[in-house]
Amino acid sequence: MVTNPRFQWDIVARYLFDDAIMAGLLTTIWLTIAAMVIGVVLGTVIALMRISNNAVLGSIASGYLWIFRGTPLLVQLIFWYNLSALYPQITIGFPFGPNLGSFDANLYITVYIAALLGLGLNEGAYMSEIVRSGLSSVPPGQREAAEALGMSSFRVMVRIILPQAMRVIIPPTGNQLIGMLKTTSLVSVIALQELLYSAQLIYTANFQTIPLLIVASIWYLVLTTVLSVGQHFLERHFGKSDRRAKTVTASDEDDNGKVA
Template identity: 45%
Template sequence: MPASIAGTVVARNVVVPRRHPGRWLAVLLLAVIAVQAAHAVAMNPNFHWDVYVKYLFWPQVIRGVGWTLLITVVAMTVAIVVAGLLVIMRDSDNPILRGLAYAWVWFFRGTPIYTQLLFWGLFAVLFPRLSLSIPCGPEIAGIEARYLVTPAMAAILGLGFNDSAYLTEIFRSGFGSIDRGQTEAAQAIGMRPGRIWWRILMPQAMRVIIPPTGNETIGMLKMTSLVLAVPFTLDLTFATNAIANRLYLPIPLLMVSGTWYLAITSILMVGQHYLERHFGKGVSVHPARAE
């Protein structure tokens, strides 16, 4: 075949990428809408941007951010520990332990978090004194409930116990996704239970557990805005509301709290991404896409 004809055949077989004019039109339309919306918000004097900038790093607001982070971390730790115990109880051969774990999950998933926080705030009214005593006998030791269950402690317990019910189901689904044959094979070669747990079960379960647990952590962060029900008055939402009530300008202070929640949530999402990538080593998490 002459070279000119061969070149013509090859040229005819060149794959031309498919054009997508609809995509570019959609991008252009969305860009126009976004620019108009940004301009409308930026130029609107009712947002009081000067007040927003002034109070974004106000000491009272920064202190509220610190307390919000502290409550989130401690409450999430409580939730994870309690959920781990509940998972063990649910898998126990003891029907009483299984029943107690099921009742815990049923109760805390079935009642609103705000109602639970209200009850924690009234704990010292319901039980004024906590004591250890011999049944039908004298008291050995005791303490006033208001000294033990402080507003901060009530907020942590309320949020932590509530979220533990949801984390229990997440953990169960994570460990339930692992084929039982892997445990049996590890036992057959003489691996100890602790080593099986850490070397075989945990890495695989974490791939399933981390994404929903990350969502629960972000949800916990935002649920701290409800601790006023306890009442706890040092969190970010209360701090910005107090300033807004003093200035009679709720909108800029709402934007201040929203900005901080967005910033913290963004950091948590980045951390979740790296955790997922760490435990997903050797596993393809992105399915092949058909062109």
């Protein structure tokens, strides 16, 4: 790789901090963050709907998962981008009730909105399963004990259930975040100028395909490395209670051995 002249490392160095590449990099970063925020919030709501005793909410959540996990993300992105072909005018309101307003889909469903809808709604389906598994990992006795103390359902969820579930939720969520960073490259199909599409625009003009792909790959590696380090420290933070429990158990075993 170092000595092969076909890699053209001088061109890689020339375009590594190119203005177009940096602009695409910033777009990739904010798109990743925004889509993950949508996915985490929506996934939490869907997870709570699935574990609720309400059959209607559970059916809606199951239907949501069936649609968004059962179709390719690339297809979803193209559908959102062409939403105006199905609904030229989008009306916000209640079924069989008053309308709160309507807007022109061609005007408001831009490539940015289409990308956020596609990435965020798809991520919400996968995050719901991660959140649900985390909530299910907390023993039922924790909720029963908190309710016996007079805590409301909301306080039980926020103060008791979620802090314990985070130990299970954080590791796969970190993987999803890293995956989302790389998945944003799919929005190039709808001509959103993120990192990969910025590189494509440049090598379409100067025919330096390999060096520009290397430039994009270097920045993806840098970002995934930063996210991996952040994930490591988050896992350490939420795993403190486990380490304390192991320390206490080990000390108790030593004491029992001395007594014996």
